[in-house]
Amino acid sequence: MPGLEDLYREIILDHYRNPRNRGELETPPAHRAEGFNPLCGDEVVVYVDVDDDGVIQDIRIGGQGCSISQSSASMMSAAVKGKTVEEARALTRAFKAMMSIHENELGGDPDEPVEIPEGVTLGDLEALRGVVKFPVRIKCATLSWNTLSSGLDAVSV
Amino acid sequence: MPGLEDLYREIILDHYRNPRNRGELETPPAHRAEGFNPLCGDEVVVYVDVDDDGVIQDIRIGGQGCSISQSSASMMSAAVKGKTVEEARALTRAFKAMMSIHENELGGDPDEPVEIPEGVTLGDLEALRGVVKFPVRIKCATLSWNTLSSGLDAVSV
Amino acid sequence: MTPSADHGLDVAAIKRDFPLLSRSCHDNPIVYLDSAATSQKPRVVLDSMTEYYETINANVHRGAYQIADLASRKMEAARANLADFIGAPDTREVVFTRNATESVNLVAFTWGRANLHDGDAIVLTELEHHANIVPWQMLAAERDIELRWIPVDAEGHLDLTDLERLLDGAKLLAFSAMSNVLGTLTPVRFLSDAAHAAGATVLVDASQYVPHLPTDVAALGCDFLVFTGHKMCGPTGVGVLWARAELLEAMPPFNGGGAMILKVTKEGFTTNEIPWKFEAGTPAIAEIIGLGAAVDYLRDIGMDAVRAHEVSLTAYALRTLTERHGDRITIHGPSEPASRGGVLSFEFGDIHPHDVSQVLDQKGVCVRAGHHCAKPLMAIMGVNATSRASLYLYNDESDVDQLSAALDDAADMFAI
Amino acid sequence: MTPSADHGLDVAAIKRDFPLLSRSCHDNPIVYLDSAATSQKPRVVLDSMTEYYETINANVHRGAYQIADLASRKMEAARANLADFIGAPDTREVVFTRNATESVNLVAFTWGRANLHDGDAIVLTELEHHANIVPWQMLAAERDIELRWIPVDAEGHLDLTDLERLLDGAKLLAFSAMSNVLGTLTPVRFLSDAAHAAGATVLVDASQYVPHLPTDVAALGCDFLVFTGHKMCGPTGVGVLWARAELLEAMPPFNGGGAMILKVTKEGFTTNEIPWKFEAGTPAIAEIIGLGAAVDYLRDIGMDAVRAHEVSLTAYALRTLTERHGDRITIHGPSEPASRGGVLSFEFGDIHPHDVSQVLDQKGVCVRAGHHCAKPLMAIMGVNATSRASLYLYNDESDVDQLSAALDDAADMFAI
Ligand SMILES: Cc1ncc(COP(=O)(O)O)c(C=O)c1O
Ligand SMILES: Cc1ncc(COP(=O)(O)O)c(C=O)c1O
Numbered sequence A, B: 001m002p003g004l005e006d007l008y009r010e011i012i013l014d015h016y017r018n019p020r021n022r023g024e025l026e027t028p029p030a031h032r033a034e035g036f037n038p039l040c041g042d043e044v045v046v047y048v049d050v051d052d053d054g055v056i057q058d059i060r061i062g063g064q065g066c067s068i069s070q071s072s073a074s075m076m077s078a079a080v081k082g083k084t085v086e087e088a089r090a091l092t093r094a095f096k097a098m099m100s101i102h103e104n105e106l107g108g109d110p111d112e113p114v115e116i117p118e119g120v121t122l123g124d125l126e127a128l129r130g131v132v133k134f135p136v137r138i139k140c141a142t143l144s145w146n147t148l149s150s151g152l153d154a155v156s157v
Numbered sequence C, D: 001m002t003p004s005a006d007h008g009l010d011v012a013a014i015k016r017d018f019p020l021l022s023r024s025c026h027d028n029p030i031v032y033l034d035s036a037a038t039s040q041k042p043r044v045v046l047d048s049m050t051e052y053y054e055t056i057n058a059n060v061h062r063g064a065y066q067i068a069d070l071a072s073r074k075m076e077a078a079r080a081n082l083a084d085f086i087g088a089p090d091t092r093e094v095v096f097t098r099n100a101t102e103s104v105n106l107v108a109f110t111w112g113r114a115n116l117h118d119g120d121a122i123v124l125t126e127l128e129h130h131a132n133i134v135p136w137q138m139l140a141a142e143r144d145i146e147l148r149w150i151p152v153d154a155e156g157h158l159d160l161t162d163l164e165r166l167l168d169g170a171k172l173l174a175f176s177a178m179s180n181v182l183g184t185l186t187p188v189r190f191l192s193d194a195a196h197a198a199g200a201t202v203l204v205d206a207s208q209y210v211p212h213l214p215t216d217v218a219a220l221g222c223d224f225l226v227f228t229g230h231k232m233c234g235p236t237g238v239g240v241l242w243a244r245a246e247l248l249e250a251m252p253p254f255n256g257g258g259a260m261i262l263k264v265t266k267e268g269f270t271t272n273e274i275p276w277k278f279e280a281g282t283p284a285i286a287e288i289i290g291l292g293a294a295v296d297y298l299r300d301i302g303m304d305a306v307r308a309h310e311v312s313l314t315a316y317a318l319r320t321l322t323e324r325h326g327d328r329i330t331i332h333g334p335s336e337p338a339s340r341g342g343v344l345s346f347e348f349g350d351i352h353p354h355d356v357s358q359v360l361d362q363k364g365v366c367v368r369a370g371h372h373c374a375k376p377l378m379a380i381m382g383v384n385a386t387s388r389a390s391l392y393l394y395n396d397e398s399d400v401d402q403l404s405a406a407l408d409d410a411a412d413m414f415a416i
Helices: A010-015 A067-080 A085-101 A123-133 A135-154 B010-017 B067-080 B083-102 B123-135 B135-155 C011-017 C045-056 C066-085 C101-116 C135-142 C164-169 C188-197 C245-250 C286-302 C302-330 C352-362 C374-383 C397-413 D009-019 D043-056 D066-087 D101-116 D132-141 D161-169 D188-197 D244-248 D285-301 D304-328 D353-362 D377-381 D395-415
Strands: A033-035 A043-050 A056-064 B031-035 B041-050 B056-064 C094-099 C121-125 C146-150 C173-177 C199-205 C224-228 C239-243 C262-264 C270-271 C329-332 C341-348 C368-370 C386-390 D094-095 D121-125 D146-150 D172-176 D201-205 D223-227 D241-242 D263-264 D269-271 D329-331 D343-348 D367-370 D385-391
Touching: A010 A123, A033 A123, A033 A135, A043 A067, A043 A135, A043 C352, A043 D263, A056 A067, A056 C368, A067 A085, A067 A123, A067 A135, A067 C352, A085 A123, A085 A135, A085 B067, A085 D269, A123 C368, A135 C262, A135 D066, B010 B067, B010 B123, B031 B135, B041 B067, B041 B135, B056 B067, B067 B083, B067 B123, B067 B135, B067 D329, B067 D353, B083 B123, B083 B135, B123 C101, B135 D101, B135 D353, C045 C066, C045 C286, C066 C094, C066 C286, C094 C101, C101 C135, C101 C199, C101 C224, C101 C239, C101 D329, C121 C135, C135 C146, C146 C164, C164 C188, C262 D377, C270 C286, C286 C302, C302 C329, C302 C341, C302 D161, C341 C352, C341 C397, C352 C386, C352 C397, C374 D263, D043 D132, D043 D285, D066 D094, D066 D285, D094 D101, D101 D132, D101 D201, D101 D241, D121 D132, D132 D146, D132 D367, D146 D161, D161 D188, D172 D188, D188 D201, D241 D244, D241 D304, D285 D304, D304 D329, D304 D395, D343 D395, D353 D367, D353 D385, D353 D395
Parallel strands: C121 C146, C121 C173, C173 C199, C199 C224, D121 D146, D121 D172, D172 D201, D201 D223
Antiparallel strands: A033 A043, A043 A056, B031 B041, B041 B056, C094 C239, C224 C239, C262 C270, C329 C341, C341 C386, C368 C386, D094 D241, D223 D241, D263 D269, D329 D343, D343 D385, D367 D385
16 A cells, blocks of 8 residues: 555565464473553563573564564564574564664654674564654564563573 | 733722721730631631621721732721621622632532622722632632631620 | 534534644654544633733732732632533632642542541442553552442443442442543443442543533532643643532642642641632633633634534444444444444454554554553553544544545555 | 953844844733743744644654654654763653653652652752652652752752751752842752762752753752743743653653553553653654754853853843842842853832733833742742843843843832
């Protein structure tokens, strides 16, 4: 639909219709983290299983949300599975950097150039770049990533 | 001064400069009542001594206030001294009727004709009629009367 | 599409009174269907505030000079106007707050803390907005107070089967006169009488009621009524608490500060008379005056006419959406227009409300997507979010038609 | 009378920015000298609100459609603007309230009730406005809390002789940065440091400070800062509480309702992040945006220039009034313009302030008469009321001259 091509890219709709890694993991060994978007009521549950070497062995996504939050979660799960915690964190930073131009309404200089950390490639996730043109939806896109972060924080404590 | 003739009539300024019945009475037998104008901080103290026949034997005025509140209190004291409680109440109603066109901002129909009770004459107090053109000052003019009322209420209980 | 003039409202003329309704969004004329969140404002309301600031702006209740006096009187005239609009017998019964939320909190902080104690019970309904839930949960958490809930049935009506048992021993019944999610009108008089019979005090959240129906507090029979200016053509920043004078007189003050006092010494203070006892500090003077102008505007049009228009437009919307979208659409709430307001929460296929709203926005159609600040109700409905289109006096059948057409676009886009 | 251009403010041009200043009262051009009660508003502030209502009015933080998003972002941009204006390191530290009074109450209800207990002490000063007295008296009455008072000396300065003893064991020092009666500037940094050294938290009432002097919360060294929009060229209905983020994070919520929650179930709720945790219900959206515009206006002119102008105009006023009216006039407060703001409380012969103000009004000169919501201070000064002329950026020497001339009329009228 004219005006929405940047938001609803085909790959996004594909992840929305066919979400990867949907489900639950047994806790423990996996860790469970919950995230809310207070504005719209979306919620996401991230189950993440990290082995002793700090590698994300498995990840599953639960909860409910719109096409953007669900596809972002699905792509995220595919992107971090098999990666180390460090790599996942770098990817999270990169993803949020891609989004942050508009996200950081509270503080931060909007004109500051946003840097994607070197050596990180976003791959399919690039498809979500169009979300920055729709500022209300940025929180949808970052919800699962923030939830993953808090899950990883809990694991590494 | 042009525009203020109706407010500052000579008789008002006279009562202000030479207040009648200023002072205190011993309590008991007299009764003491306090009134405040929360808007400007004016306060008035009315001492009223009512005998067994319900006649106001003596009245004294204390407190501080502007020319309008002070002269109104002074004229009031002169007007009610020697009158019965009933007569004083009738006079109070008459005085407030004269003022009430604008006083009753909270409720009451502003277009309702304001009746001065039959058989009551205001005499000198008529000089305060000009106050209704200065709505903020109405509360100054009625302060001592409201205080007298509460004093009389306490006496007649 | 037919012009909606049959019920006496000249909607085309009304639309022209609201400057925002002539703007466009994404190159489409705006179709504003989110009045349950906040209404648009007629020009007369904006003008009344600008005029205040340009000609008599001064602090109220404290100045002897001319403009200060005019400002005070204009503000108090707005209070009298509000009292008249809701049939309050005494102007002193109208307390100005920031919004309906603060009005409920005021009651919870003052009346609630003075009258509710360990072991007491408060009855709410499952329809409530967070504004009429959280203040009571906060009080309940401080003291050992039980919250009881009147359930909703499948159509979105209150299920009163157990009412007597729920009210038994309760100190307060607090409920909404109209649901902001389902549009349900609740039986206010019946509930008030039942609560009084059981010895409970009654608070009615009329945030969605006062803007849309003729309101008469005596007929409603409640003790407290709360509503909010911005949903009834008024500005943001002003809400109302109405309460019976005896209740207000007996209540402790809320916020402390200037204007709510009679006397202050280092040792303590005495409170001012009602309503000012509850209005600490400089009030929202311009907003109160603006709300007075909003009430004038609504009164001129006539609340009976507003209600009649909304009933017929709601009927049209229910019919149009169901006919055109069939099984794809599920509209929540009462099916009978006469027993509901013009708030239409719906699901559209399996498209998430956020996505529905996004596609609609592209066509200039503004609907809300989310939990509408009624999460407990959403949980009972078994959803996280709905799309919600809500109607007001400036909407007409063409707005409904454009909503309906934009939903076709959403269906195409998400291939449902 | 000389044009007051020497300190860099083009007051004639500034006056034209304020629509009300071109009106007349009783056939005289208005001379507005009551900015300590409320300031006038520049056209840009009024326009910003009208523009909001006409083009993007929608409820904030909840809508996915375009105008709802614009409204949310405009409101949050105003927050960032306010944070910048007072040097707050973190935008989340700015909480919007109705007015300064509510800001103090917020702290008393939340931080106060969580941190102050039986036997604790709060230190205030004798300069305080009721807004910074009554909330603490309410708290003190609920619990067994001692209120201690820093005295004022004959010139209206705080007498700090006993400071150490007064602060000993105190949990809170709450004081005004500038007196609204005497104009006294208090040593904010010094007092904050002393209080912190004694282990007390510091609240500064900057209602008369932020509008008139460059403000930097880091330099002031306090923990809480409160001020009010309508005294700084902003609209009514909006005030500010600034507090350090850690304090806000640790505080319980204030009012309950929508927007301040993350999750609500029938069983309970979890609070939202700061600052929204403290902003229940629909905020004063237009007013917040208007306050943002006021800050832009003041920043453009420059707060250093505003302060310099007011110091020189205050000096002129002190000199002019004393020279012309000699023994008839007594001006309270510090005699040195650099240690005070442009708030001149005075007595004029034995004419009651109400009468002074009445005669002045007839000449279009607006000054306040009364207790200025500072009754304990008035008691110490031994008066019931004063007349008060207060200056702002749009006043100039001609305004002072007209005040002075109108006082001659009062002297004639009352034959002093
Ligand atoms: C020093 C001081 N503190 C607090 C206030 C209260 O401000 P507001 O009435 O806007 O809450 C005022 C003004 O009235 C003031 O001058
Ligand atoms: C039923 C109901 N109650 C209370 C409120 C709260 O109104 P406000 O946010 O203006 O306080 C709303 C609207 O948001 C509502 O729909």
